[in-house]
Amino acid sequence: MQTTPKGLRLHIGLYGRRNVGKSSLLNAVTGQEVAIVSDVAGTTTDPVEKAMELLPIGPVLFIDTAGVDDVGALGQKRIEKTRHAIKRTDVAVLVAEGESWGDFEEELLQSFDTAAVTAIVVFNKVDRSTPARERVVALRENGRQVVEMVASERRGVAEFKQALLNVVPESFLEPPPIVGDLVSPGEMVVLVVPIDLEAPKGRLILPQVQTMRDILDSDAYCAVLKESELQSCLDNLRRPPALLVTDSQAFLEVGRDTPQEVPMTSFSILFARFKxxxxxxxxxxxxxxxxxxxxxxxxxxxxxxxxxxxxxxxxxxxxxxxxxxxxxxxxxxxxxxxxxxxxxxxxxxxxxxxxxxxxxxxxxxxxxxxxxxxxxxxxxxxxxxxxxxxxxxxxxxxxxxxxxxx
Ligand code: SF4
The missing domain is CATH 3.40.50.11410 (Rossmann fold)
Known part of the structure; x- marks a missing residue:
């Protein structure tokens, strides 16, 4: 299984008082039971991390800062840890409950701004208490994404993902490889490119060229051929190709000629994933x-x-x-x-x-x-x-x- 290095994941920091539902938010968004928050006072001062694939964004790392609103020596320690967490946060999610918004939340927003970290505000548990309208308007006027959720019921998940998508830095929205993760160096890919009346004169179309380039970047290689030459190509190969990619037009014919054990897809499918x-x-x-x-x-x-x-x-x-x-x-x-x-x-x-x-x-x-x-x-x-x-x-x-x- 291919894993994304931690450094390439979008780091999403979850901030907020204890018991505002950060853990439920994470479970709702990921669709998994991820118990990463200890709500038992004093059990940990370290943020807990969880790496996962968050569709449609891609690989992310959630950093849960535990409750940072408590006072006393341990509270101070947590606050310091939180500051450290902000430094490695790409997008901050401030989870709050409507009624309890106060200086604590305002100060956190200030800390995000100082560190130039984009923040999304999530008002959770809106079935119990809704945020004041003026507050929501003021936050939005300041350019904040504001989402209202009932995380325990998975309400507002799509709005949350949309808010995330709106603020994700461009570099994290890099598309996945076209074929680079499907073939290993030294492996061969067969590309079937029909040359009919619809094919542009004297050239190949961009998705075909991009696929070839990605194969070369992966230190693999390819044979490019029309569907009429596929059988002879497969017969002459000493080992089956690692992958076969065909134009959708030739799908049926190519499907018939390609042994089941050869992984096969189309340029359109590759680009549906890419885009x-x-x-x-x-x-x-x-x-x-x-x-x-x-x-x-x-x-x-x-x-x-x-x-x-x-x-x-x-x-x-x-x-x-x-x-x-x-x-x-x-x-x-x-x-x-x-x-x-x-x-x-x-x-x-x-x-x-x-x-x-x-x-x-x-x-x-x-x-x-x-x-x-x-x-x-x-x-x-x-x-x-x-x-x-x-x-x-x-x-x-x-x-x-x-x-x-x-
Ligand atoms: S695939 Fe979409 S964007 Fe591309 S040429 Fe066709 S309509 Fe335009």
């Missing part, structure tokens, strides 16, 4: 089977022009989805920066490959859909699903495969 959140897209694709005649589907294109395969989102995917449900679905298409604030009328959102968006933009939309409980997938994942190839194409990505299979 977005592949497990969420896989789960979204599974929702296609639940669509019913008359349901609304939103097709979102990230740019207003569509230079590559212009009819995928407006014609091919709608035609296939209609055929799949055995009747007419209602399609809305949005493009560029247009994206509805309310996606709840939709039973599915199908997003384009987002080559013109940065990762944060697409992840924000994904979080918005998850928050609204609306499945979201993308063109490449939907196409693989429509061809009955998604399960196989997710073979190299067990976490996404698990979400497809529910």
């Amino acid at each position: 977005g959140d592949l497990p969420t897209f896989a789960e979204g694709a599974a929702a296609i089977d639940r669509l019913q005649v008359g349901d609304r589907v939103l097709v979102a294109e990230a740019c207003t022009h569509h230079p590559v395969g212009g009819d995928i989102g407006r014609e091919k995917i709608p035609a296939w989805l209609n055929q799949h449900v055995g009747g007419e679905l209602v399609f809305d298409v949005v493009s560029g920066q247009d994206f509805p604030d309310d996606v709840t009328p939709y039973k599915l959102v199908v997003h384009c490959g987002s080559c013109t968006f940065n990762r944060r933009q697409l992840l924000s939309r994904i979080v918005q859909c998850c928050q609204a409980g609306v499945p979201v997938t993308n063109y490449g994942v939907a196409i693989a699903f429509s061809l009955g190839m998604l399960e196989r194409a997710l073979g190299p990505f067990p976490d996404a495969l698990a979400r497809l299979e529910g």
Whole structure:
């Protein structure tokens, strides 16, 4: 299993008085029971750390500072430890309860500002006490992200992730490798690139070139061929390739010719992961089977022009989805920066490959859909699903495969 070095994880510091629900917040956000907080006074002065994968952000390290509001010698020690924790915090999360906001919270915010650490304010347990509206407005006017939650019931988790996404420094939103984590140095990848009428004249398209570059950066190597040459290539290799990547158009043919033991995926799937959140897209694709005649589907294109395969989102995917449900679905298409604030009328959102968006933009939309409980997938994942190839194409990505299979 590949692990992310601690230094490359986004360090999220949890701050706040004891018993405001920092532990519940962590459990709610991670969906795991992570008991990292000792609420027994005097048991520890050291912040506790927990490394994990927080989708859709990526690898993070939560630092829990325990309660820092207590007085006395031990309290002083904790305060010092907290100051140290701030120094290695990328994003601070100040957890508070509406009623108990006071100098303690204001001073912590001040400490974050002094250390130039971005802070999110979470008012937890809002089912019991809500923060004063003027306070929320004032915090927001000061540019703070403010989230209201009932962490013990997992209410507000999506809003919390969105707030996190809004403030995560750009360097932490670096996409995962395209194939670098799937192949080892010295291994071979076969790339299947159909050259048909749709292929641009005299060149390869950017995702193909980027994949090759990533293979070279990984000290691996590749064979680039058309689907008609695949069989002969596989026959001539002394050992099977570590990975085979095909253009979606040739999926069926390539799937037939490639032995099951060779891990196989598509360029579109690689880029769905690179740009977005592949497990969420896989789960979204599974929702296609639940669509019913008359349901609304939103097709979102990230740019207003569509230079590559212009009819995928407006014609091919709608035609296939209609055929799949055995009747007419209602399609809305949005493009560029247009994206509805309310996606709840939709039973599915199908997003384009987002080559013109940065990762944060697409992840924000994904979080918005998850928050609204609306499945979201993308063109490449939907196409693989429509061809009955998604399960196989997710073979190299067990976490996404698990979400497809529910
Ligand atoms: S994948 Fe999206 S962003 Fe890229 S060309 Fe097509 S519509 Fe535009």
